[in-house]
Amino acid sequence: MSWFSISALVTRSALNRPATRLYPIEKRTPYPKTRGHIAFKITDCTFCTLCAVKCPTGAIVVGKTDNTWAIDHGRCILCGNCVESCRESCISLRQQSWHSMQEQEVIRYR
């Protein structure tokens, strides 16, 4: 039994660089697989609504008649179902996380 078993570790940690980053000055690089946010490219979209059907939270709303596509980033859980279901490869997962939101943000494409 020892009273000071952690002292060597604590001394070493105190002399080394901090384990944390100076966020937001220093940002971490995401990994290639990191699910950051959903990006959309409207040019190839056929408005088939498959992505909206597969979305488990109903974050995607597709207007078949007026050719619109909208995503609510507050509802999106980044599951990637829409990316997998899109036949035209319009939807992709990007590594950078979406910025913090103070209110509901729905991004509309037309």
Next chain:
Amino acid sequence: MSKTTIVPFGPQHPVLPEPIHLDLELDDERVVQALPSIGYVHRGLELLAERHNFIEMAQVAERICGICSFIHSQGYCQGIEQLLGLKVPPRAAYLRTMWAEMSRIQSHLLWLGLSADAFGFESLFQHSWRIREMLVDMIEETTGGRVIFGTCKVGGIRKDVDAETLQRIGGKIREMESAFNEISHIFSIDRTVKQRTVGIGVLTAEDAHALGAVGPVLRASGHARDLRQLGYAAYGELDWEPIVETAGDCYARCIVRLREISQSIDLIKQCIDRMPSGEIEVTFKGKRPQGETMIRLEQPRGEVCYYMCANGGKNLERFRVRTPTFANIAPLVHMLKGCELADVPVILLTIDPCVSCNER
């Protein structure tokens, strides 16, 4: 006869990350009886299964708990696969095992940090979480998420991990192991840890069995029962033995978790070394689950049971989850009887309560 006082403990308390309420009946400083009440964070996830498509539900099941997230989706998918009569390819089974073990390590490291914080050892708490961060980074590198893995699906897994990444993870896990061994040594020998845990909250082997304790609480009381012995996923092909301690006190439960982290590191190394090649999923187009099944898995906190009943539709007819925290509440109430008020937070934490998981 002395007069007893009732002191409310929780739902908001510095040691509790989640809300659970205990009415502690005290005789001076000694607990005579503890009455738990739960239900503060009920979300109705079981009912949601009856309204969601059974394929999409794997993602909802993963959100039952933020710590054992992957094991919840694994359990759900195993149940559906059993109902559909699917056999998961070996590579998917190995990757599932690897991620389940990563989930176990991060849960136990989180618990070690929280328990160090509960008995006032701040620096040990910070160092435990620093090691946990290394592992969470590995999870993100292989799955893309830090808390919600999102990789388990009915019939296999969603994303493969290439050989290069697996090698890199193998190197990182060895790095993490040496950092963890240092922390593990401190937890095992430090006087501060021992003074707050040795001989506190003793649960005998007979009581643990009679009260239906599960997981590390059961194994710390001398029962070699671990659901991974059933051999689901790839556990049947890996070399491991359940970790058992016999003292049954808070210190024994701490040691069980420390030894389980070392064992999980070893299991991850075995998975990486023996990783088979091939497909990562099987297709089941057009098939719908029918019948009923019961699935049991070993979570970091203990045994979790899933009951599923399907009638051939796209939704399940009934989905029921019995989480390990629920099973460990009865042993907790028993352990609290006769303890000092100051020991209540430590005893409560040693069952590793996950209240949101418990209330679904």
